[in-house]
Amino acid sequence: MLKFIAIAGLMLVPFASAGFISSDMLLSADQPAAVPADGSVVMDAKINFSWGFGAIFPMPLTIYLEPEDVPEWLSVSVSPQSFTITPAGLRGGAIEKDVTIRLTSKEETDAFVLYSFTLHAYTNGSFLIKGAEDKKSVNVMQDFYDKGIRIDSPKKIRISNGGSKTIYVNITNNCNAPVTICFQQENETNMFEFSYENGTIISSKVQKSLPITINAKKVGTQEIPFRIIYYPTGYEDKKNSVSTTITIESYGTASSFVALEIAIFVIIVASILIFVWKRMK
Structure with missing residues (x-):
């Protein structure tokens, strides 16, 4: 009886x-x-479509x-x-429908x-059911792409004993983010002392x-090995080194200090010899 009433009601509804x-x-x-610069990630989405009273005739619609x-x-x-669903x-x-979305980097970016x-x-609906839509904003960023750093440094240097010299290490950041640089002397030495600043951002x-x-x-x-640590600034867990x-x-x-000690020693010995020589005369 209810279905008959509903059908009769529908027949009274104008086509428009x-x-x-x-x-x-x-x-x-x-x-x-974060999306790898040379790969992709997968995310999940859900679409929930609902409709109201009156859908007594199964009519498909496409979402x-x-x-x-x-x-x-x-x-x-x-x-x-x-x-396609049939409300x-x-x-x-x-x-409700599950949807899979794959995000892939087409090129390298920051x-x-x-x-x-x-x-x-969205759906345009059907003869009976109105259309509907929804939008969702998705935030996305590219992950750190570790393409390394290039090191150009002097291979051999000469310094006068007791003197000092400043050398420059050229570091090129090939990665897609600013990196923080830290020097680390790998072996201790009593022949040379080094001073440098860590935390420089390139x-x-x-x-x-x-x-x-x-x-x-x-x-x-002496050969002095250095390890140069780098990581994307603010992401120390991604550190690497060369x-x-x-x-x-x-x-x-x-x-000069040692030379002075030697000179004093020589003078003392000479003084003692002169004193002994004079006493023996």
């Missing part, structure tokens, strides 16, 4: 009023992880999901891009810079010359 049953769409999506305003460096692939039920109802794009879910694709001052304490030659070796030669005589 097609799509008179209310509908609603809710789109939800996870925020994705679409499209990405909009996508950054140039990013490719967004939706699966499925569309699907039915006099008292209304709802249908890491950790926040971009956004829009997911647009911008992406930029070269910077960093000074190291060397003080010679003894005569001799090593380089500098051969240092300290030349000349003993230091």
